[in-house]
Amino acid sequence: MSPKNSPENGRGGGGLLDPRQLVRSLPGAVKKLNPGTLWRNPVMLIVEIGAVFTTVLAIASPSFFAWAIMAWLWLTVLFANLAEAVAEGRGKAQAATLRAAKRDTVARRLADPADPGHWETINATELRQGDHVIVEAGEIIPGDGDVVEGIASVDESAITGESAPVIRESGGDRCAVTGGTKVLSDRIIVRITQQPGESFIDKMIALVEGADRQKTPNEVALNILLAALTIIFLVAVAAMQPLAIYSKAANPGIPDSPALNAEGVTGVVLASLVVCLIPTTIGALLSAIGIAGMDRLVQRNVLALSGRAVEAAGDVNTLLLDKTGTITLGNRQAAQFVPVDGVAEREMAEAAQLASLADETPEGRSIVVYAKEAYGLRERQPGELAHAEWVAFTAQTRMSGVDVDGRLIRKGAAAAVMTWVRDHGGHPTSEVGHLVDGVSAGGGTPLVVGEVTRGRARVLGVIHLKDVVKQGMRERFAEMRRMGIRTIMITGDNPLTAKTIAEEAGVDDFLAEATPEDKLALIKKEQEGGRLVAMTGDGTNDAPALAQADVGVAMNTGTSAAKEAGNMVDLDSNPTKLIEIVEIGKQLLITRGALTTFSIANDIAKYFAIIPAIFAAIYPGLDTLNIMRLTSPQSAILSAVVFNALVIVALIPLALRGVGYRPSSASALLSRNLYRYGLGGIIVPFIGIKIIDLLVRFLPGMS
């Protein structure tokens, strides 16, 4: 997938409307005029029926007014189709890129998985679940599956857009491979886990094309409300006709107008009124909003396997976030050197640095880096010191260090180093114990530095290792809280450490020493309280929790089991993205609500244009309602119809981009959107219709 443009500032980027896109989508829009497909959108179907009706009337008794109305009613339907076609068009472009990756590949199927020497060459489409295939450097992986033997670097750019190769190996959480990606080195044996035609790429293509797009629950509900409004307006307009006939007859001597004669309101005007009143704006843009919402996720390299999941993301009450990689940078880092009494800080720092030079673990590196940053100690290379004997860190000794010029320095786990000091005849004071306990109590990890010089063993001090919370997370979580979302940190750490990090990061709660079972239980508990839960996961043991969560985002690097269990896949495998997903879900709903409000609020101005236009001739008092002072009945009605059509085009970019969303409380959000789309929806059409009237009055037959 080409676009790798997930904008860092996040909110609602990437929806600008390219005029060429409109032109490209035009044939698709025309094709959608077919009532066989348009019936899915009842509001627009009514508009089309109105357009056909007006066309018949215009042919039967031609006038410029009738032709103009007819043209604009057709344009209204066309614009609505255009909105949908443009939204779909963007997905189609992405689908084309994906299809290119899904070239016909051949598979080397093993007759016996244990014997990689014998294979048959078959077409990739013939692969069944459970088949084993062998793939070597330079070959395309023929289908989704798990590596069961070997290790290889794989180019997944076809799917993720990320050109750096990734390692895939048998066993563990890095075993999943995706069909269509390319093996760059080595040789692996893959067990196919997909059914033919149901590969990940197939799913992606279907998703971005919107081919099997189902209406989401909120969309269904909104459609019902729009249908109800449409029915009400149809009844209101239909019921007006006998009243109009009566009123016309009750006021004899008033000449017929293009809007009203003895047979009542003319057909062209009736059709115009219906089209202006039914909620065409939202009706036209509703499906485009939904498609564009999915599309916004795709642009952030997230694949939602159902629209329902995107909507659920907006409703999420609780976010479960893994500590490592999401909240913290990943590894503990040295944050402080605490010397014991009688040892200078700098002396201890030097010893700590020396002892850590041979420690290649991230913790060890961080001590060297900290010593350099905080004390200006130059980083020395192990080869620099003559006669130095380096002691590397091992999991058994839990220490690293150096023996140089008769001086022995060790750094490592508190218990290990203390034992070492004792073994060399030293007696660590109780002060050391206090320091170690103090660091632990603060949620940090204590490492002890000890030395043996001239036969005297002693402890120099304690290194405070701590988790470093990613920058900006605190603010992110505060935003979440304002949105009413509770964040829970999941970690394998002990409760004390977890508590410290939780406080530092500003999450609302934490689950310490978490096992997969604990996670699942926590999700169930939250859901029992009526909350919706979102989480990320990658391992196979995350699968049950991912399946249970309302929004389960699986990392693309994760196992097939995790990807199957979740309802979204993050191709970038960035767990922080969960927060953006929630925002996109909310933005989708807000866009629908805002445009619905706008659409309904628009009707007020249209009434003020059309009612006096039809009836002021028989009841001159009704001209008071013509507050826009529109030129003539014909120009008033045409202006309302033109406005109604143009507003759809004007709002396509908004529908595709989504309404601007800043995380804030429901009350603040509502106020802002109410003013903008409610009040705006009342005022804008008054201005718009007036401007259009100033232009159309120069057309023939408008006076």
Next chain:
Amino acid sequence: MGTTAAGIAFIASLIIALVLVHRPLGDYMHRVYTGTRHSAVERVIYRLIGVRPDAEQRWGGYARSVLAFSVISILVLYGLQRLQDKLLLSLGMRPVTADVAWNTAVSFVTNTNWQAYSGESTMGHLVQMAGLAVQNFVSAAVGMAVAVALVRGFARSRTDLLGNFWVTLVRGTIRVLLPFAFVGALVLVAGGVVQNLASPQEVTTLAGGVQHITGGPVASQEIIKELGTNGGGFYNANASHPFENPTSWTNWVEIFAILVIPFSLPRTFGRMVGQVRQGGAIVAVMAVLALASVALISFFELSASGTVPQAVGAALEGKEVRFGVANSATFAAATTLTSTGAVNSFHDSYTPLGGMMTTVNMMLGEVAPGGVGSGLYGMLVLAVITVFVAGLMVGRTPEYLGKRIGSREIKLASLYFLVTPILVLTGTAVAMGSPEQRASMGNGGAHGLSEVLYAFTSASNNNGSAFAGLTANTPWYDVALGLCMVLGRFLPMIFVLGLAGSLARQAPIPESTGTLPTHRPQFVGMVVGVTLILVALTFLPALALGPLAEGLS
């Protein structure tokens, strides 16, 4: 005190009284509908009608009970009218004709009390007391029973059960309506309203003619007609008749009785869902709409243009001098804002825009504060629709009181608000489209249209007041308006109970700062806006050709 000052004092004292009473009364009704004990009388009733009072019903059973009870009520009332000459206390009245009896039976059972007859010359005491007055009680109690079921839908979770209709009905009648009606009737009697079982008195008039003055059990019926937002007068002249409403202060009492239960039920709602402030928001929406309406009607009536109104200072045509313009306007607003339909003045004679306001009050769907029970459930449905649109705008699946407003809920709410506009508009259109029905109009032009529009609005919204002017006692109108009343009452009830059922089944969603708050002025303003816009958009074309055309010329 000048007229305006007197009018303001009248309205202000009403407001203060309602503010004082709505809490204790709302709390009392909360206890009535949530209590678990049955009184001895109630247990006897349950045994008689064969109901196990502790067995709760699902929404379907509840709805079937509502319908069964109402069908039987219609049949009984129809029978009483048709056979009244063979029964006691008929005062020699003849059987009521079939179409009027149908219309009246439907009218009283649906809490509409549209009267196609004039009471004193059609109905004997037995029909008035055993038929009409009984329905005044129970039809109101049915409305409350449906409202309480909807509130239970919000208050309960993970259950199919909405309570027992019969228990709710009996308690509403015996514990709420009866005691208050009893006290109220005594107050009215003290104010000069008649209460007897005498035969008509014959008096010789000044000109030497003979007039029959019908007395009867008026006070007892008058109070429940107001308290239960029924509105069917003992006399044709309704509450403008001196025997029904003799003085300015009985006028005050009657308006108070009209408004007191509908304005107190939101409090009951708040208590039942465990958040009093939610009830406060609902009552605030009702109050804003009601105050605006009273102010507008009074303004239009007091500032009427035209030679005669200018000369006397206000539009007095069709109003009782003993009440004056302001008190009449307040009564008119109260009676149309609730689904009462009693009148102490003739809305047909109001200024075109004042008259339009009485129509608009009903077009709001009788929700501000609306009929007893029906006002609350109507308003809650509007709140659901508001929550749906507004809830989307805060980026969540809309929820109200912890319940999700999904497609099923929005479907039922939409069906609810479709019913009355369709009835009103279709009825008006058919009547105006047929020359025979147009002949019933008392006036031509836009005013004639207003009369027909008013009639269908009144019947479909179960108000029951008449604009007058229209000769509605024709078989066609009797049947057509009767259909509007039945459909306008029971279809919405079924949808409301369905909504209650689907709400009760849901598990509650905990509140957070991401939840749309539904107790703040912001939400109150939105519900007011949605109510007004829905009405304006639906009825503007019809209003434009009737009262607006007349009023703006």
